[in-house]
Amino acid sequence: MYVMRPATATDVPAYATLIRDRAAWMVRRGLEGGEELPDRADQIAAQAADDQSPVWAMTDVDGRLIGCTSLYEETPHWGWTDAERAEPALFLATTFTDPARRAERPGALIAWWALGHAARTDKEWVRRGCGHLGLVRYYRDVQGFALVHATERHGHPAYLLARKAEDLADLPIQTETRPIAEPR
Template identity: 45%
Template sequence: MFTMRPATEADTPGVASMITARCDWMEQRGLESWRENVDDLAGQAGSGFMWVLEAEGRIVGCTTVMTQAPPKDWTSEEAAEESLYLFTTVTDPGYREHKPGTLIALWAVDQAARQGRQWVRRGCFFPELVKYYETQGFALVKEMDRRAGHLYLLARRAERLDLDELGLTAVVTI
């Protein structure tokens, strides 16, 4: 059973350990990682915006959830549509067979629907992530060039899901 809950400052070491495990996994495969940003990313645990996915008392994933669109990414019309925005989703590669990233995404889809929001939106800089997010029901909406690289923006309609069927509970809603 997995639990999705708000992160606290006390989660910082567990989040850092999980992100470091992901960096190790990525680097072993010749992929770019966030190793130099582990402390900054983990430090977001006390921000009030990070959520963690737990299994057996261990943090196996995290994501940052916002209710405001990044101003440069979405048009004013898109930003006016009630949405949740996912950022910096990271999962423990040791739990890959359980698809923690998909559990986090589906939790967000359900949370958005429970709140009466229309969409869950996210962005990424890697085409491989676009393909992965599409397996979660997200659709590529648009692409744009940013200083950090080529940005892909995706969205999925909010809908109520049976989280129990997925083996996921949410301690608190957003």
């Protein structure tokens, strides 16, 4: 059993360590994006201490941090049409998971939890973006998201994906909640 709950300031050190561990794992496997993460780990993890930030923590039954993600109430303006942005959706971003727990599929569990959380909060979609085709394939083939747009953001490729919100039965996740923040 796992718990998804709003992240807090007490999660910041473990979150920064988790990001660095994920970065090292990515570099060892030759995956894109891992090289710059250690320099940004503290900045990203600090968002967990911000009450206005929509960071969610996934823990195991013993309270150990397994993953974190950000879950925004609105779809960002970049890359999405006005009609898409008008649809009720959650935007899943900045997901990091402990590579030592990879066999438990925490990234997929977080994404599938977000689908149910969206459905329970009257959203039609869960959307997400990424900058690497390897992640597009993972989000599509493992998590069931569809590629909706390929665009550019800040001079880099950006791939935008979506999946209809639905409550997936039998996920081994309990939810503790608080209001979700607006995107920055």
